[in-house]
Amino acid sequence: MGKTIDIIKKKREVPQEVKDNIKAFTKIKKQILKTLETEPKSVPQIAKEIDLAQDIVTYHLMTLQKFGSVEVDDIDDMDEYYLYKLKK
Amino acid sequence: MSKSEEYDVLVIGGGISGVEASLNLANQGHKVLVVEKDLSVGGKMIHLSKVFPTLDCSACITTPKVSEAARHSNITIYTYSQVNDIDKKAEHDFRASITKFPRYVDEESCTGCQVCEDKCPVVVQDQYQYDLVGRKAAYVPFSIANPRIAAIDIENCSLCGACERACPADCIDFTQEKQDIEIKVKSVIVATGFKLFDPTLIPRYGFGLFKNVVTSMQMERQLVPTRPFNNVLRPKDGKMPDNIAYVLCAGSRDETVGNPICSQVCCMYSIKQAQLLLGALPMADVTIYYLNIRSFGKGFNEFYQQAKDMGVTFVKGKIGKVEELEGGDLKLRYEDIEQGVVKEANHDMVVLSVGILANDGVTSLFKQNLELDQFNYVNQKDLLANPAQTNIGGVYVAGTASGPMDIPDSILSAGAASSETAGYLRGGNHEK
Structure with missing residues (x-):
């Protein structure tokens, strides 16, 4: 089968919202991965460091965990928050 | 492009009720077509953790049934498809039109390897995880989906072509278009389930x-x-x-x-x-x-x-x-x-x-006006003697399309629907 993507590109345009979503996800992904380079961190720690709402960090962090960029490390001393680290 | 097919029974909905009714009828030798609007059969039940009160694993009960249905020689399953309209011409003669939407993936050759998912740069909310986490635009719906093959969410696709370039089975096909199918059946089971x-x-x-x-x-x-x-x-x-x-x-x-x-x-x-x-x-x-x-x-x-x-x-x-x-x-x-x-x-x-809540749009499928009850569920006109009978002869209802109920009751209801359908196919139980 040849490359069919070129055929659909002639018929469809990518909505601006889709392009914006990709940019936003990629930006947050880079920020989260960068903060985890130094040491494992929890959602509130990451959110504070990159100045982003905690629920947005949770969503993106869990998505990165699902797709294998991030993994669970340990739980904090209060047994409240898991720490996450880069998956080697 | 439109094609024409013939079956004994059309089952609308591939949840646990639709699958159960289909298996019962298929095991009696009837040819069954299951039309499921989602990318996978299994309905709501396949997404549950455990069932009450036994705490048995829900997926462990659902997946063998859907696998059996998917492999059954008397059952054809169309996922990501919808029934547009159904017209009863005479007893044992229903005509229905179905639209099969494109997955942009060749169903026969996809192995569900998820390489396309890995390469896809798009992340949107995963409806199968109820928006708690993201999924890709090229994705296998969930790990125990049936069929466990990929689909392209074209509305959210960036048309980058990374999936197509990476696919080892060469099964991504952006030239796919929706397909209209006309079918002739002898009977219909409405197993459209519920909405939350x-x-x-x-x-x-x-x-x-x-x-x-x-x-x-x-x-x-x-x-x-x-x-x-x-x-x-x-x-x-x-x-x-x-x-x-x-x-x-x-x-x-x-x-x-x-x-x-x-x-x-x-x-x-x-x-x-x-x-x-x-x-x-x-x-x-x-x-x-x-x-x-x-x-x-x-x-x-x-x-x-x-x-x-x-x-x-x-x-x-x-x-x-x-x-x-x-x-x-x-x-x-x-x-x-x-x-x-x-x-x-x-x-x-x-x-x-x-x-x-009752699912919308069931009654508008039928030219003969399928009756609903006051809460918009399919009306059971003879609840005690023929619980699956609707107001249209040859059309039966299974599971939560007829009202709220739990899983055992849905399966019992599907049993009733398949029994009454089998009786109708043998020539009895005509309702005008």
Whole structure:
């Protein structure tokens, strides 16, 4: 089968919202991965460091965990928050 | 392009009821077509953690059935397809038009390897995890999907072509178009299931606004092995909750939201989830705010008592309002019905036990006007003697399309529908 993507590109345009979503996800992904380079961190720690709402960090962090960029490390001393680290 | 096919029975909906009815009929030698609107068969049940009151694994019951149906020589399954209209020409002669939407993936050659998923740069909310986590635009719907093959979400696709370049089986095909199919069948089973109540319709519960207020399906997903997070966590900040409240009758038995009837399953699934939560989070407190506990089925009351014995707190109370406190905890203002006073309680996570509603659009499929009852479920005109019979001869109803019910009742209902359909196919039970 040849490359069919070129055929659909002639018929469809990518909505601006889709392009914006990709940019936003990629930006947050880079920020989260960068903060985890130094040491494992929890959602509130990451959110504070990159100045982003905690629920947005949770969503993106869990998505990165699902797709294998991030993994669970340990739980904090209060047994409240898991720490996450880069998956080697 | 339009093609024409012939079967004995058209089953609308590939949930547990539709699959069960199809298997029963196929095993009797009837040719069955199952039309499922989703990318996978299995309905709601395939997404559940455990079933009540036995705590058997829900997926472990569903997947063998859907696999058997998918492999059965007498069953054809069209996923990601819809029935547009059905016209009864005469007894044993129904004509229906079906549209099969493009997955942009060749169903025969896709192996479900997920390489396309890995390469796809797009992330959108995963509807199969009830928006708790993201998924790609090129994706296998979920790990136990049937068929377990990829699909391209074209609305969210960036048309980068990375999936097509990476696919080792060369099965991505962006030239696919929707396909119209005309079918002739002798009988129809409506197994269209139910939809969940949208809790944003009760703004005082704060769903959508307060991230630690979740629906029971979101909690259900957090309790399955293929869960969105690594444990049961608060969506707001990833904290392990230790004081969880359940709000029963969220969208059921409530005339103000247009659903005055009991959804039949919320009490028991909440009690089930409470027990599972105590297993997942041994230090957690779980409180269930209820109007009446309806534990009417076999073993249900014992299951309720078991939850009490395990330490679940039951409060007979009607929730007035949920407010968010600093740090994401939630304050519930409620009427303590037994004491007749208004009280407040703090919890760190609130689960809304959302009710069941009739699915829209079933009646408009039929040219002969399929009758609904006052709550928009398919009307059962002879509930005691022929529970699956609708007002149209040869059209039968299975499962929650006829009203709220639990899984065993859905399977029984599917059994009734398949028996009555088999009788009709043999030439009996004509309704005009």
